[in-house]
Structures are given as structure tokens and as C-alpha cells.
Amino acid sequence: MNLRMTGYIIGLLLAFEGAFMAVPTLTAAIYREPQLFLFALTALLCLLAGFLITRFKPQNKTLFARDGFFIVALSWIVLSVVGALPFWISGCIPRFVDALFESVSGFTTTGASILHTLEGMPKCMLMWRSFTHWVGGMGVLVFIMALLPVAGGQNMYLMKAESPGPSVSKLVPRVKKTAMLLYVIYFVMTVAELVLLLIGGMPLFDAINIAVATAGTGGFSCNPAGMPYSPFCINVITVFMFLFGVNFSCYYLMLHRRFKESFTAELKVYLGIIAFAIITITLNVRHLPMFRGTGEALMHSSFTIGSLLSSTGFATVDFNQWPEYSRTLLVMLMFVGACAGSTGGGIKVSRIIILFKNMHNELRIMTHPRQVKTLKMDGHPVDQEIIRSVNVYLACFFLIYAVNMLVLSFDQLDLTTNFTATVATLNNIGPGLNMVGPTSNFDVYSTASKCMLIFNMLAGRLELFPIVLLFSPATWKK
Amino acid sequence: MNIIIVGCGKVGRVLAEQLNEADNNITVVDINGARVAEVTDHYDVMGVIGNGATHAVLQEAGIGKADLLIAVTGSDERNLLCCLIAKKAGVKCQTIARVRSPQYNAEAPYLKEELGLAMVINPELAAAEEIARVLRFPSAIKIDTFVKGKIELLKFKLPEDSPLCGMTVREIGASLHCDLLVCTIERGDEAYIASGDFRFEAKDIISIIAEPKTAYVFFRKIHYKAKPVKDVLIAGGGDITHYLCELLDKSGIAVTVIEKDAERSVMLADSLKTVNVISADAIDQDVLMQEHIEKVEAFVSLTNLDEENILLSLFAKSVSDGKIVTKINRIDFDSVIEHLDLDTVVYPKNLTSDHIVRYVRAMTKTIGTGLETLYQVIKGKVEAAEFIVTDESALTAAPLMQLRLKDGVLVAAVFREGRVLIPRGSDQLQIGDSVVVVTNHLGLRDMHDLLQ
Numbered sequence: 001m002n003l004r005m006t007g008y009i010i011g012l013l014l015a016f017e018g019a020f021m022a023v024p025t026l027t028a029a030i031y032r033e034p035q036l037f038l039f040a041l042t043a044l045l046c047l048l049a050g051f052l053i054t055r056f057k058p059q060n061k062t063l064f065a066r067d068g069f070f071i072v073a074l075s076w077i078v079l080s081v082v083g084a085l086p087f088w089i090s091g092c093i094p095r096f097v098d099a100l101f102e103s104v105s106g107f108t109t110t111g112a113s114i115l116h117t118l119e120g121m122p123k124c125m126l127m128w129r130s131f132t133h134w135v136g137g138m139g140v141l142v143f144i145m146a147l148l149p150v151a152g153g154q155n156m157y158l159m160k161a162e163s164p165g166p167s168v169s170k171l172v173p174r175v176k177k178t179a180m181l182l183y184v185i186y187f188v189m190t191v192a193e194l195v196l197l198l199i200g201g202m203p204l205f206d207a208i209n210i211a212v213a214t215a216g217t218g219g220f221s222c223n224p225a226g227m228p229y230s231p232f233c234i235n236v237i238t239v240f241m242f243l244f245g246v247n248f249s250c251y252y253l254m255l256h257r258r259f260k261e262s263f264t265a266e267l268k269v270y271l272g273i274i275a276f277a278i279i280t281i282t283l284n285v286r287h288l289p290m291f292r293g294t295g296e297a298l299m300h301s302s303f304t305i306g307s308l309l310s311s312t313g314f315a316t317v318d319f320n321q322w323p324e325y326s327r328t329l330l331v332m333l334m335f336v337g338a339c340a341g342s343t344g345g346g347i348k349v350s351r352i353i354i355l356f357k358n359m360h361n362e363l364r365i366m367t368h369p370r371q372v373k374t375l376k377m378d379g380h381p382v383d384q385e386i387i388r389s390v391n392v393y394l395a396c397f398f399l400i401y402a403v404n405m406l407v408l409s410f411d412q413l414d415l416t417t418n419f420t421a422t423v424a425t426l427n428n429i430g431p432g433l434n435m436v437g438p439t440s441n442f443d444v445y446s447t448a449s450k451c452m453l454i455f456n457m458l459a460g461r462l463e464l465f466p467i468v469l470l471f472s473p474a475t476w477k478k
Numbered sequence: 479m480n481i482i483i484v485g486c487g488k489v490g491r492v493l494a495e496q497l498n499e500a501d502n503n504i505t506v507v508d509i510n511g512a513r514v515a516e517v518t519d520h521y522d523v524m525g526v527i528g529n530g531a532t533h534a535v536l537q538e539a540g541i542g543k544a545d546l547l548i549a550v551t552g553s554d555e556r557n558l559l560c561c562l563i564a565k566k567a568g569v570k571c572q573t574i575a576r577v578r579s580p581q582y583n584a585e586a587p588y589l590k591e592e593l594g595l596a597m598v599i600n601p602e603l604a605a606a607e608e609i610a611r612v613l614r615f616p617s618a619i620k621i622d623t624f625v626k627g628k629i630e631l632l633k634f635k636l637p638e639d640s641p642l643c644g645m646t647v648r649e650i651g652a653s654l655h656c657d658l659l660v661c662t663i664e665r666g667d668e669a670y671i672a673s674g675d676f677r678f679e680a681k682d683i684i685s686i687i688a689e690p691k692t693a694y695v696f697f698r699k700i701h702y703k704a705k706p707v708k709d710v711l712i713a714g715g716g717d718i719t720h721y722l723c724e725l726l727d728k729s730g731i732a733v734t735v736i737e738k739d740a741e742r743s744v745m746l747a748d749s750l751k752t753v754n755v756i757s758a759d760a761i762d763q764d765v766l767m768q769e770h771i772e773k774v775e776a777f778v779s780l781t782n783l784d785e786e787n788i789l790l791s792l793f794a795k796s797v798s799d800g801k802i803v804t805k806i807n808r809i810d811f812d813s814v815i816e817h818l819d820l821d822t823v824v825y826p827k828n829l830t831s832d833h834i835v836r837y838v839r840a841m842t843k844t845i846g847t848g849l850e851t852l853y854q855v856i857k858g859k860v861e862a863a864e865f866i867v868t869d870e871s872a873l874t875a876a877p878l879m880q881l882r883l884k885d886g887v888l889v890a891a892v893f894r895e896g897r898v899l900i901p902r903g904s905d906q907l908q909i910g911d912s913v914v915v916v917t918n919h920l921g922l923r924d925m926h927d928l929l930q
Binding site: 065155156157169170172173174175176177380383 | 480503504505511518519522523524525527
């Protein structure tokens with residue numbers, strides 16, 4: 001384990017987090033809120049600590065796969081703990097576990113909250129909550145790599161560990177340029193959404209919050225009244241939730257006019273799932289008294305599907321009251337999640353495709369034992385190693401799931417609540433059903449359960465392995 | 479510059495490492511996914527899995543925007559095909575192919591012309607040339623040449639009883655009256671650019687730059703053997719041996735080759751009339767003794783197995799005090815091999831990458847000077863480069879002592895109007911000069927990089 005290099009990267013991370021805190025500091029200054037001093041001080045302390053730590057440049061910059069996982073897992077824990085400090089110190093969230101839950105939920109782009117109401121919450125705190133989504137969405141180490149040379153060639157290990165998807169590849173030969181391109185696409189799309197929301201008449205503060213929260217597929221809301229926006233704004237958010245759930249390399253290929261290549265199998269399946277879900281759920285819910293006609297039902301069901309499939313977690317209506325078919329399908333969408341290489345969470349469409357194709361192959365081989373079958377995606381054979389890692393991912397996923405259900409069961413809540421709370425945090429979605437539905441919050445859980453859910457969110461955002469390996473004894477053996 | 483490297487073998491990997499400078503974007507292509515992953519995990523390059531000789535794969539690797547394609551797969555034919563397709567598919571793509579077989583090598587100029595190749599690199603031939611050079615001058619461990627052989631950079635080791643031990647760099651010039659320049663000194667794992675006060679110790683490895691005839695005189699004065707070897711015993715009859723025999727034959731050196739494979743022995747004996755070919759396993763000590771390994775002036779081990787080559791050379795070292803040359807294919811353990819004290823060691827893979835790196839650096843157009851030749855004097859630490867001064871610039875404006883050169887830069891030799899000049903501080907560079915520079919600032923493209 002290259003500990004000096006780990007320290008160096010954590011130092012960089014602290015400095016960047018300090019810089020990110022300029023956003024809520026500025027918000028506090030504009031709205032003349034008393035938390036201005038607190039944010040400014042935390043930001044300065046982060047910058048100072050980062051500056052001091054990075055003075056010690058490591059001689060040996062070599063990283064191995066193990067270091068990659070370790071550094072990423074540790075970075076995200078440090079990031080979340082430091083990010084929780086403003087909530088806690090300001091007294092806005094009096095208990096540290098709650099503050100940490102909120103911070104982790106923000107950075108991991110989950111959007112699950114323990115707050116009962118946003119009434120009385122300072123604007124700078126709301127802005128910090130939303131902004132953590134934007135930072136966490138594309139990944140903070142990716143952001144650092146876009147600006148600084150971190151570890152030479154081996155920082156691909158960091159990128160692989162932080163970016164979602166079964167196989168992470170570069171857009172261009174350089175890690176730095178790749179990271180930069182990803183962030184440019186990300187930034188431009190965020191600004192596009194912001195502009196459209198402003199055109200739709202949304203107040204500036206809300207528009208910024210919603211835009212950054214959608215971009216990271218987070219889902220913290222910023223308005224105590226929920227989402228009291230015009231249908232135009234709602235539809236804009238819906239479209240952007242779907243867009244941020246698409247693999248960013250598709251956009252890169254489209255920008256280079258390689259349209260045929262950009263239409264990957266994953267994108268097609270993603271669009272297919274969206275179409276199927278929108279049609280059947282709209283038909284299922286259009287007679288409900290909460291909607292005035294099929295048009296409104298279509299708008300709200302699209303929004304909800306976009307929100308849950310892309311793992312954003314906004315809610316315009318209480319989908320907890322929808323018929324059982326819709327509720328069930330929504331939970332299934334929560335499992336699927338967005339595309340690999342997007343800012344969304346979940347198992348990812350590409351993993352589902354690989355799993356099904358592999359299952360199909362294996363079933364064929366059972367009946368024709370000598371048959372040779374290869375698994376292809378977009379015309380390329382999928383490496384056996386990737387299939388293996390997808391299988392292990394699924395096994396890990398369900399193991400964590402089982403532990404979760406057992407831990408949560410001590411809180412005496414119903415099975416649906418626990419089941420959906422687990423998927424909502426493990427897949428970084430936000431709301432679940434029943435007691436953790438869109439109109440409720442996660443404060444129903446005990447401290448122990450909240451810790452479990454915090455673990456879920458971190459594990460889910462980093463695609464299980466880094467966090468699981470951090471707790472595995474084999475990682476620590478010399 | 480956008481560079482595509484087809485083939486992720488040892489050479490491909492070294493190229494990915496050495497060409498990975500600030501503004502080169504590298505994509506590597508190999509049909510074997512694991513080998514691609516090995517390169518992309520270590521260096522900041524992109525990997526594409528697939529057959530590099532197909533249009534679709536090259537498209538995926540971005541041939542449309544590539545400036546250079548280097549084909550270094552295991553097969554000559556595939557390398558040539560790669561370059562051919564790249565030439566057709568790429569808008570402005572230059573191509574370099576590795577071609578090793580002697581049959582194609584004879585047609586290299588034709589291939590270069592007809593297929594529009596920028597460069598045909600033959601590592602076996604390059605290795606043979608390097609071996610031939612040290613056999614002509616056996617006291618040197620390694621000889622690099624500049625300005626078409628007019629200037630030589632020679633590396634040699636100081637034995638315990640050398641008259642140079644205890645002398646400083648400055649005293650050499652004064653006491654021996656030779657117009658040469660000491661460039662670098664290696665002591666253990668340390669490498670130094672020579673300064674006037676540096677004092678030599680036994681076992682130092684020293685490199686000097688001089689005209690060939692000055693070097694000859696110098697070695698005579700310090701009691702080194704400066705004459706070419708008279709006879710050579712070669713173990714292994716591969717392509718390098720083939721090229722080497724042709725070269726040695728021209729210099730009139732008697733050659734004996736020991737080759738295990740009977741068919742190959744016949745082929746060698748057929749094509750190399752003056753060479754003694756013994757069909758036997760060189761690893762057999764009796765065979766070696768029969769060929770008088772203890773008496774020949776030089777022993778060269780060129781079998782396909784590194785381990786065998788090392789053992790053979792160690793054996794030769796124990797029974798004779800002639801010149802010993804060892805060929806090593808794997809470059810990963812070069813630091814260990816250095817400690818074995820094997821006299822001259824030749825790495826064909828490094829030679830290949832050195833040639834290509836030089837070509838790539840020279841491709842980036844610079845104003846004022848043009849890069850002609852480039853060698854790694856000490857791997858990863860010191861480079862020697864030859865530039866031609868083409869235009870007026872800051873470099874030609876003042877005498878050398880007034881130029882603000884960086885530390886660790888040595889203007890080692892100047893070739894002007896057919897004469898070699900070891901420059902002093904009062905000399906001034908002129909247009910048309912070929913200048914040899916030795917420096918520990920790696921990645922030189924232009925002489926102006928040397929200025930502060």
C-alpha cells in the first residue's frame with residue numbers, strides 16, 4: 001500500500017473540497033446568512049490542511065489496483081465527513097450521524113434525507129446539499145485528475161475505481177483529457193438545464209439547485225413546498241434526468257458525429273425500458289383522482305420514472321399511493337438504474353444486459369454441453385473477466401442486501417419500507433415506499449440503521465468493491 | 479502528436495513508455511486483450527483490442543487524426559499490411575514498420591519507397607551493427623556514432639590498475655594531449671555529467687566523445703587494446719548472426735558460428751561462404767572447448783534464450799580474457815544484468831525503441847535546429863543528441879561561454895566543414911554545424927531547450 005501517495009491524494013481532495021465550499025459561502029454572503037463565517041472558516045481550514053499535506057510530495061508515485069480501491073474508498077469517507085461538518089457545527093442538523101447521513105446522501109447523489117421539513121433551513125445549507133450532488137455525480141477524483149497530473153499513467157486505477165460501470169474506458173488517450181472532456185460535457189449540460197429552467201420561470205436559487213441536483217442524479221429538493229413548478233419546468237427536469245442517466249461516452253461520440261457507434265446496445269435497452277415503463281404506468285395510473293386527465297398522468301409518471309430509473313429521486317406526486325403494479329414496476333426500475341458511465345446509480349443497464357446474455361449462453365450450454373458461446377456487446381466480445389466481475393458484483397449486492405434487511409428489521413418497520421429503503425440507498429436513488437416514501441424521510445430509523453444506510457450509499461456510489469475491499473482483511477495484509 | 483502503436487510486445491511497451499511525453503497522445507492496439515490491459519494499466523495511453531491490420535480497428539484507434547503509426551507486431555507481413563492500410567486510411571499519417579527477416583531487409587529501400595513508409599526498422603540489423611562496432615574496437619563496451627561515423631561516443635570501464643584512476647577529468651586532457659571530452663561517469667547506480675574536478679576511481683564506467691582516430695590514440699596511451707579482434711566465436715545462428723557475419727566478413731574477421739539446428743546450419747553455411755558453421759549445441763562445454771573458446775579474441779552469445787546467453791558469457795569470461803558480447807531480449811531485468819559485469823550487453827529491443835523515439839522527436843518541427851541522432855547514453859538518465867544548426871538564433875549569437883545553458887548540459891563536439899571540433903568556451907556555433915550535446919535533461923527536441 002502506498003500510504004504517502006494516499007495521503008497526498010487526500011490532501012488534494014481536502015484542498016478541492018475547500019474550494020467547493022466557496023459556493024455555499026457565496027450563497028450565505030448573498031442572502032446575508034449568519035452561517036457565512038462558518039462556511040468561510042471550514043473552507044479555509046480545508047484549503048490550509050490540503051496545502052500543508054500536499055507540501056510532502058511522495059517520491060514513489062506508483063499505484064497498484066489495490067491502492068486505487070483504497071484511495072478512492074478513503075477519499076469518499078473523508079469527503080463525506082468533512083462535508084458533514086457545516087451541517088453539524090451550525091446546529092442545522094444537531095446530531096452528527098444525521099449530518100453525516102445528509103452529507104453522504106449528497107455526495108453519493110442519493111438524495112435521501114433525514115430532515116422532516118426544509119422550513120427554516122438556511123439557503124446556504126440547501127445550496128451545499130445540492131452542490132454536493134454535482135461534485136459527487138461525476139466523481140471528485142475525476143475532477144482533480146481533470147485539472148492536475150496526479151499519478152502518471154496509473155491514475156487509471158483511480159478512475160476505474162471511482163467511475164460507474166462494469167468496464168471503464170477512456171474517451172481519448174490521456175486520463176487528464178478524458179476527465180476534462182467528461183466534466184465539460186457535464187458542465188455544459190448542467191448550464192443548458194439551468195437556462196431552460198430559468199426560461200420556464202423558475203426562481204434563480206431553485207433553478208441552480210434543481211439543475212445541479214439533476215446533473216448529479218441526486219435528488220435533494222430545495223423548496224419546502226416540494227416542486228411547485230410549471231409543467232414546462234417539470235418536463236425539462238424529466239428530460240434532463242433521462243439525459244444524465246445516459247453513458248457520457250455516447251455524447252462524446254455524438255459530438256464527433258459517430259452516431260452509429262453512439263447508439264450502443266445499452267442505450268437502446270435504456271430507451272426501451274423507459275418507453276415500456278411510461279406507457280404501462282401511465283395506463284395504470286390515469287384514472288387516479290390525483291390526476292386531471294391522461295396528459296397530466298403522463299407528465300407525472302414520466303417524471304417519476306425518470307427520477308427513479310436515473311436514480312435521481314425527485315418527486316412531484318406521492319407515487320406511494322399508486323396501484324400495486326406501478327409501485328412494483330417502480331421498485332424494479334430502482335434495481336436496474338441508469339447506464340454505465342453516467343452520473344446515475346443502480347446495478348446499471350449494461351450489467352443487466354451482460355447478466356441476461358450470459359444466462360442465455362449458460363442455459364444453452366446446459367443442453368448442448370460442447371457448444372462454444374461468446375458474449376458480445378456492440379459487436380465486441382465481452383472479456384471473461386468482466387463477466388466474472390459482474391457476477392461477483394451481483395453476489396456482493398445481494399449479500400449486502402441480506403445483511404441490510406436483517407439490521408433494519410430491528411426497527412420494527414414493515415418489510416416494504418425496509419426493502420425499498422435498502423434499494424433506495426444502495427442504488428443511490430433517495431425515496432422508497434411506505435414509511436420512506438416521497439412524502440416521508442429516513443429519520444424513522446435508529447442510529448444503527450442509519451449507519452448501515454450510510455454504508456449502503458457509499459458502497460453503492462463506488463460500485464461496492466472499493467468499500468467492501470476496505471473492510472476486507474485481505475486488503476490489509478502486507 | 480497522435481501516435482498509434484500496433485503490437486503491445488516488449489518494444490510496443492517500451493515505446494508507449496518513452497513516447498509518452500507531454501503532447502503525444504498514444505493509442506495502443508493489440509489482438510490480445512491482456513497485453514493491451516498491461517500497457518494501459520501502467521501508462522497514460524488508450525488501448526484498443528483487435529487486429530491492427532484491419533481498417534475497422536484502425537478507425538477505432540483514430541487513424542483519421544493520427545500523425546504516426548508504428549507497427550511492431552511479431553510478424554513482418556502484418557506490420558507492412560498495417561502501414562499500408564494506415565497510409566490509405568489516414569489523412570496525414572506517417573508509418574514506421576519493424577521488418578526483421580533478411581529476405582525483406584534486402585528489399586527495405588524498395589518497400590520504403592513503394593509502400594510510402596517513413597522508416598523501416600530492423601532491430602536485428604541494428605544489433606548486429608552495434609556488435610560489429612564494438613568488435614572493431616574491443617576496449618569499448620558500447621560505441622554510438624554521430625555525423626555518419628565521424629564522431630564516436632565510447633563507453634569503457636576502468637580496471638583496477640588503470641593509469642586514469644586518481645586523475646581528474648581536467649588532468650586527462652593536459653597529460654595525454656588528446657582532443658577528446660569526457661562526457662559521463664557511472665559509479666554504481668549513480669550517473670554524473672563530467673565536470674573538470676571529477677576524480678576517477680577504479681570500476682567507473684566512463685564515456686568519452688572524440689574522432690575515431692583520436693579515440694584510437696587515446697586508448698593506446700592508456701594501454702587499452704585498440705585493434706579490431708581477429709577471430710570471433712558466435713553461439714546461436716539467428717538473424718542477428720546472419721547480419722553480423724556479413725558485416726564481419728567485410729572487415730576480414732574470422733568467424734565461427736555454433737548453431738544447434740541442423741537445417742539452419744546448412745542454410746547459414748550456404749549463404750555465408752567464409753563462415754565456419756558448426757552444427758552443435760553451444761551450451762555443451764566440450765563443443766566450446768573444441769572451438770577454443772579460451773583462445774578466441776571475442777565471444778558473442780546470440781541464442782534465443784537470455785538465460786543461455788548469460789550462462790555462456792559467464793563461462794566464456796571464466797576461461798578467457800577476450801571480448802565478450804551478450805544479447806538480451808528481455809529488458810525488464812537490465813539492472814540485475816548490469817551487476818553481472820558481462821562486458822558488452824546488447825538489447826535489440828532498446829535499439830528499436832531508441833531509433834523510433836529519435837524519429838518521433840525529430841518529427842516535431844522546430845525552428846533553428848534539427849534533431850539528427852539520439853542515443854540513451856545511460857538508460858533513463860543521460861541522452862546524447864546531434865543537432866544541425868539551420869538558422870540564426872540565440873545559440874549562434876554568442877560564444878558558448880556566454881550562452882546561459884542549463885546545468886547538466888555538455889556541448890560535446892561540433893562538426894564543421896569536414897572537421898571535428900571539441901568546443902571550448904570561446905567557440906561560437908555557426909549555421910551548418912552539427913552539434914553533439916550530452917545532457918541529463920531528457921526529452922530534447924530542439925537545442926533551444928538547453929537554454930535557461
